[in-house]
Amino acid sequence: MKVIIAFYLVTGQIICLGQSSQIKPAVLLKVYNDSVLMTDFLGVNGVYHGFAYMPEQIKKGMNDDDRNREFSRVKNMDLKIARTWYRTDWACGDNMYNDFNWETEKMKAFYLWLDKMKELKVDVAIQAGWWFTKDTYPWVIGKENTAIGPQPDKDPQRFAQWVNESLYQLIKVKGYTNIKYLVLFTETLNYPAGILPSGYTKPEYFYKVSKTIHDKLVKSGLRSLIKFVGPNSGSTDTAAWVGWSVHNMDKVIDIYSWHNYNGGKNNGNTPLEYAGWKKIVDVGRIKVKQTGKPFWMDEYGASRPDESVRSRADYGNYLAQAVAAFTNEGVQTSLVWLLFDQQYVAPLEVTTNKDSFYAGVHRWGLTKWPHDNVVDSESPYPAWYAFSMMSKYLGGRNHTKVYKTNSADSVYVVATQPNNKELSVMVVNASHSAKRIKVEFHQKINGILERHLYNPAKLEITKDATIIGSDKKIDIKNRSFGDELPSRGVAIYTTLK
Secondary structure: OOOOOOEEEEOOEEEEOOOOOOOOOOEEEEEEEEEEEEEEEOOEEEEOOOOOOOHHHHHOOOOHHHHHHHHHHHHHHOOOEEEEOOOOHHHHOOOOOOOOOOOOHHHHHHHHHHHHHHHOOOEEEEEOOOOOEHHHOOEOOOOOOOEOOOOOOOHHHHHHHHHHHHHHHHHHHOOOOOEEEEEOOOOOOOOOEOOOOOOOOHHHHHHHHHHHHHHHHHHHOOHHHOEEEEEEEOOOOOOOOHHHHHHHOOOOOOEEEEOOOOOOOOOOOOOOOHHHHHHHHHHHHHHHHHHOOOEEEOOOOOOOOOHHHHHOOHHHHHHHHHHHHHHHOOOOEEEEOOOOOEEOOOOOOOOOOOOOEEOOEEOOOOEOOOOOOOOOOOOEOOOHHHHHHHHHHOOOOOOEEEEEEEOEOOEEEEEEEHHHOOOEEEEEEOOOOOEEEEEEEOOOOOEEEEEEEEOOOOOOOOOOOOOOOEEEEEEEEOOEEEEEEOOOOEEEEEOOO
């Protein structure tokens, strides 16, 4: 055993601390940079609603300084995809059979947000409504929570017309060609919302409405401009309804999606980490494999033991483990819930509930909403610094490749090739002690990597929310490099500037 003697001078006496255990060898992590797992990785993204100019936000104080701060964060993190709320009431008021009005206050507000997303090169996944079946039939004007009730002989056609006219206005007329995805509702088949038409099961009616949208867009020539994402199945360890969708809706759905929270179900109050997220991906990936189509984790996050878990610095490591599991298992993109805390629009503009809504502000984000009733409301949460680093440096445009890797000893590695030429390697130390690592490439590689380190024990939180910069250069020699990561640290080694 190697002996290390440490001496300290205390009150004039020299004290020997004695022997320490042998230094553990470095954890060996392998990157098979000659074996590509995925050729079209879309990056580390988020649910980010187009609310910045909405009257509900303006009423509570949202101003140009706040919006500029929000958009600068989107720019600096190089966000690739934002999934946003979108419902019929913005163009039709409280009855979807009203005439379409594409110049309402809320549609104009949405255009302003879309202008910024296009400027910042952020692609948009727009919702085809939010609640199913609630959003597919009209409500009585002036009678809150009183429904006319679904009319399956005509509602799907009218709803499909709204989707078709929305996409025509947004993409063709307004030129928002960055709207590339249509999300088919939210937790469509496993969350009760609205009245089910007589004579239908929920899956049957979901198929009917979705197929009607599909057919309408095919007929109008818009279908080729948009990819359908579904079934957006939620809160499940079994990718519930994904298998059903594969067998029944493969001619409609282009990208399969599902999600969960807390890494799956367990008997404790601690969220499951890498292994839990890997299991959630695997169970759905097997169901989707026969289609050859991509799949997304369309939401994820943690709420155990309570919402305070998301305000701790360790949450940055937790999200990095989730992203590592997703990426290594072939997920094309993942969208954190939420990118930012946000003040919601009607009908949730004053909601307070057990799901972290406070007077209409949903506190699930990585930064605070600037007019929320919280301390330092213009500042981010600690996990922002880990997440924004992943978003910026792991790529997601221009056919980003993901390489196969091999992790070990509670240390997880992800490797990508952004812009078809760069290299980024993320290493996540899931253990609660420092780890020495050695990253070994299968194919010869040379060069200098910049290290960006998220150390949850050493963070400076400021309202500038600056992306973590490089703290040292790493020289790749003999197909490998070594380093040491702190407890629960996350490092990205990259050629990207």
